[in-house]
Amino acid sequence: MPLQLRTAVQNALQTTYTFVSFKPNVQIQSHIFTLKVPDGYQVIEEETGQLVYSLKEASEICGFVPVTPHDSPHRIYAFAGKIVFDYGKTTIVETPAEKPFKIAGQGAWGQIDGQPVEIIQDRLRWQQQDLEIIIEGPQSVKLARQLAPNLILPDKNLDLAKKAQVKVEVNMEIAQAEQKQVDAGHAPWQLDPLFVSHVFVNLQVTPEGIVGEPKIPYSTFKIEANTGVEALVSVGEGPIRKIYLKKLVREDESGIWSVIGYDSSEDDENKPA
Known part of the structure; x- marks a missing residue:
């Protein structure tokens, strides 16, 4: 991943600089980046997931049977209580649903079989079959319809x-x-x-x-x-x-x-x- 510099938000704008090439003017000693755990402490890894190659393997790790789209993902990552389908620029994240389902104030409302769908730009979030599903990216609507064919998007011309x-x-x-x-x-x-x-x-x-x-x-x-x-x-x-x-x-x-x-x-x- 290229080196990036991101500024603080000012007037609701944030600037990211991506360096095509970068030559530091000082040498940084490698030991600075070496983690040394102090005596009496231990490292506890959280959100540890792994790349899997089958839905059966993913289900065994995440602890539930996911809802799967027709299109095959590029990669599948399984975590304890979470599964991620990677489609490149679009991802599907599924976790056990938490009730009640609350939609963010700035989110538009869609529907799936009478249940609400939160829509914020190209991000859709809803609950289905006791799972909470989040799809984000340019293919979000296409993949959402594969999971829920009855998806209804909001009509902006209701007046x-x-x-x-x-x-x-x-x-x-x-x-x-x-x-x-x-x-x-x-x-x-x-x-x-x-x-x-x-x-x-x-x-x-x-x-x-x-x-x-x-x-x-x-x-x-x-x-x-x-x-x-x-x-x-x-x-x-x-x-x-x-x-x-x-x-x-x-x-x-x-x-x-x-x-x-x-x-x-x-x-x-x-x-x-």
């Missing part, structure tokens, strides 16, 4: 906002300024539609600002749909029952969410002013 009872006008100058702030590493919560909804609803309840614990707890908010561009969040209590959000400045994973509409609760007495 969820048209269903909102109350439309919310967004000041684009403010939204663009907030996007720049997030790009600079500030207020990352605006990348999470759940958190944006949480703040919006609580500001409707306490317009003077949120002091201490919010009136409407975060646990009552639930994502109903997320196409990666639009999202629908339901609220279990309070004056608002549904929040409609959209990425107005930038539609990729780095774009912030803005509230563009909501539905009031059926109880008229609890409707926001």
Whole structure:
């Protein structure tokens, strides 16, 4: 692997320099890279995996029977409790499933037989046959369909906002300024539609600002749909029952969410002013 120099993140950008050739101006003694274990200590290897040549051998090592795609991988690596199918630029990682399955806030939602699939760029994650499966790389969708033919990707043209009872006008100058702030590493919560909804609803309840614990707890908010561009969040209590959000400045994973509409609760007495 070539020598690389990677800078710190600045304004959401990170630069990697790859050296085609490298000639050091000092000689480094080889003993510096020799591990000497101090007396009384021992080396414990973690995540030790090995290259295997059959699924039977892999199953014996990982402790479960994996779900396998039709296309044969270049290599198979087996670990205790994990198996990796290597397709070059694309990998499949399978581990025993942990319940409940939680999708990251910035992830779009797909479906497999009614169960959610987390989609972040070319990375898909879901649970199937008591396994958690992660596929990442340019062939992720193709290989995912081999494991789960009923995979449904999110439709980015649903236009969820048209269903909102109350439309919310967004000041684009403010939204663009907030996007720049997030790009600079500030207020990352605006990348999470759940958190944006949480703040919006609580500001409707306490317009003077949120002091201490919010009136409407975060646990009552639930994502109903997320196409990666639009999202629908339901609220279990309070004056608002549904929040409609959209990425107005930038539609990729780095774009912030803005509230563009909501539905009031059926109880008229609890409707926001």
